[in-house]
Amino acid sequence: MDATVLARIQFATNISFHILFPAITIGLAWILLFFRLRFTFTGNRAWEYAYFFWVKVFALTFALGVVSGITMSFQFGTNWPGFMEKAGNVAGPLLGYEVLSAFFLEASFLGIMLFGKHRVSNRIHLVSTFLVAFGTTLSAFWILALNSWMQTPDGTHMEAGRVVVDNWWAVIFNPSFPYRFLHMLTASFLTAAFLIAGVSAWRARRGVDGPGTWQVMRTGVFLAAILAPAQIFIGDLHGLNTLAHQPAKVAAMEAVWDTERGVPFTLFAWPDEATRSNRMAVEIPYAASLILKHDPQGEVRGLNEFRGQHPPVAMVFWSFRVMLAMGGLMLLVAWWGAWSLRGQRRAGPSLLLALSAMTFAGWVAVLAGWYVTEIGRQPWIVSGLLRVEDVVADHASATVAGTLLGYGLLYGFLLVSYIGALRHMATRPAASLALGPARLVPQAGKPA
C-alpha cells in the first residue's frame, strides 16, 4: 500500500485512540470538582462516595490520555516531518504553550489530587482538583487552536515554502476556533455525562449500586438533558462557519455534487465518486438549503466546483450521519431520563437499560465528528496552503505497516483492558474503593 495512506492510517489510529480519553477527562474533571464541592457544602456522604469512585476512573482514563498523547507529540515528527518543517512556525509555539501551560499543571496537581488527601488541607485539595480541571481545558484550548488553524488558517503568509506568522492573535483565534473549541468542550461534557449515567445505570441494574450511585446518575442525565440540545445548536453554528470557510467539506458532508438552489437533505445514499452521483438516495426536499442557508431556495456549492481538491465523499458523508444520529439519540435518551428522574423519582428498568447501552455513546459521536472534520480537510494538511502528500516521511511501507500493526494490537488490548477495569470497578466498588470513615471531612480547626 502507498506509504502516505499508511502514514495517515497510522496517525488516524493513534489520534482516534488518544481522543477517547481526553474526551472523558476534560468533562469528568469538572464533574469531579462538582462532587467535591457538593460534599464540602452539604456534608452528604453520597457525594464523597461519588468522588471516590469516579476519581479512580479519572486517574485511569487520564493515564491513558497522557501516554497516548506522548505518542502524538512524537508522531508529528516521525510521520509528518514536512509539516513541522513548513508549518513549524505555527505548530511549534502552539504545542509548546500547551506543554508549558497545561501539561505540567495537570500532571503535577494530579499527584496531589490522587495521593495527597492525607497530606494537604481540604482547601489545597480542592484547589488542586480545580487546577487539574483547568489544565485539561487549557490543553484543549491550545491543541484546538492549532487544529483550527490547520482548518482555517489566518494571520500567516507563505515565504519560500514556509509559513510565517504575521499576527499571533489571528492565528490562535482563527475563524473556526471559537466554534470548534465550544463544540469539543460540550462534546466532552456529554461524553462524561453519558459515561457516569451509563455506569451508574449498569450498577443499578446489577443491584451493586452504592450510596452515591443515584446522585451520579441524576447528575449525568440532567447535565446531558441541558447540553444535548445546546450541542445541536453549537453544531449548527459550527456547520455554518465551515460552509463559509471550507465549502468543499460541507459539500462532501451533504454529498451535493452540483451547485444548486433548493438542495434536498440526503438521509441515506451511497455517494459514488466514479459516476459523481448518489446511488439509492433517500432525500428530504429543500432541507439541506434550509439547514445550511436557513432558506429553502438557498444555493449550495457542489463538489464538482472543487474537482481534485475535495475530500473522499462517502467517508465524510457517513461519518456526519453517524454523528447526527448519535446526537439525536443522546437528546432523546437524556430528555426521557430527565423526565423520568424528575423530583427524586427512580428510573424504571427500560430507562436503566437505555442509559447503560448509551455508556459510550459520546465516544461514537466524538470519533464520527472528528472524522468529518479531519477527513473533510483532505487533501490539505493546512487548508489551501499545504498538501498532505507533500509533508509525509519517506519510510518504507513495510516499516509503517509493521509499526501500525503493533500499535493496533496494543490499542485493541488496552481498550479491552480499560473497559474491563471499568466493569470490575463498577461491579465491586467496595473492594476497589477501600473506604475508610470520614476521609474527606475537614479537619477540626481548619476551614473547609
Place this chain on the structure above:
Amino acid sequence: MEFWLPIIYMAAMGLALLIYVILDGYDLGVGMLIPLADEREKDVMIASIGPFWDANETWIVLGVGILLIAFPTAHGIVLSHLYLPVTFMLMGLILRGVAFDLRVKAGDHRRRLWNNAFFAGSLIASVSQGWMLGAYITGLSTTVAGLLFPLLIALTLPALYLLLGSGWLIMKTEGDLQARSLDWARAAVLPMGVGLLLVSVATPLVSPAIAGKWFSLPNFLYLAPIPLITAGSYLAILRVLARDLRPGRAEWHLFGLTVLICVTASLGLAYSLFPDVIIGRMTIWEASASVNALLFTLVGVAMTLPMIIGYTVIVYRIFHGKAGELRYD
C-alpha cells in the same frame, strides 16, 4: 537575536532532557526493579513514584517540544531517523503508564499480568532511549560502527536508570527493601560505568572537530573539571556502595552522586555538540525557526517555567519522606 535565540533554546532543550533523564530515570529504574521484589514491596515501590511519574514524563514532551519549536528542520530529520526506537519507546511508555493503574484496578486475577507489563514497559522504554542516545551521538550514522554503538548504549543506559532507581528507593524506603535496593545498586554500577566510558570515548572519535575541541590547550585545562568530577563521583559511588547502610547515615548520597554524574556528563556532551544540533550535519542556526516564532514562545517560557519549577518543588515537598502503603484515594 538571531544569534542568541537558538542558543537559549538549545540550553533550554538540554536542561529539559537532563531533568527528564534524572526524573523519569529513577521511576523507569524502579519499574525495572519490580520483578525482584515481593508483593508488598512492589506496592511500596510503586507508591514511592506514584505522585511523580506523570509530571516526570512530561519533561520529555517538553524536550521534544523545544526541538520542534526551535529547530523544526532537525526535529523532522532526527525523529524520522529514530523512527523505530521512538516507536518502541512509545509502546513501552504506554504499557507502563497504563499498567501503573491497571495493576490495582483490573482485579487481583490480572495483577501479575500488569506487574509484568509494568516491568516490560519500563525496560523497553529504557533500552529504546539508550538506542536513541547512541544513534544521536554517532550523528545518525548508518555505518556498521554507527549501528553497533547504539546497541551498546541501549544495553548500558538502563544501568544508569537502575542506579537512579535504587538510589531513589534507598531514600524513600526502609528496612529490608532499603537493604535490597543497595544490593541492586551494587549490581548496576559496573555496567553503568562502562556505558559512561563508552560515551566519553566515542564522542571525540565521531568527529575530529569534537576531538580538537577537547584535546587542545588551553581548552583541555579549562575542561578538566568535567571528567574529573565525573570520575570522582563514580569513585565516591563505589565507596558508598562498599559499606552497608546504618541508621543515622545519610541516605541521599547514592542518588545525589548519580545525579551529579548525569549533570557533568550532559555538560560534556553539550560542549561536544555545540553548535551542532545534529553532529556534523546541521548547526542550531541552520535548523532554527523564525525569530518571530521563537520570541512568541520565549514569553511563554519565561512566564511558565518558574511556575513549573515552583509547583514541582511543592509536590516533592508534600510527598517528602518515606513512602507508605499504596492507596489510591
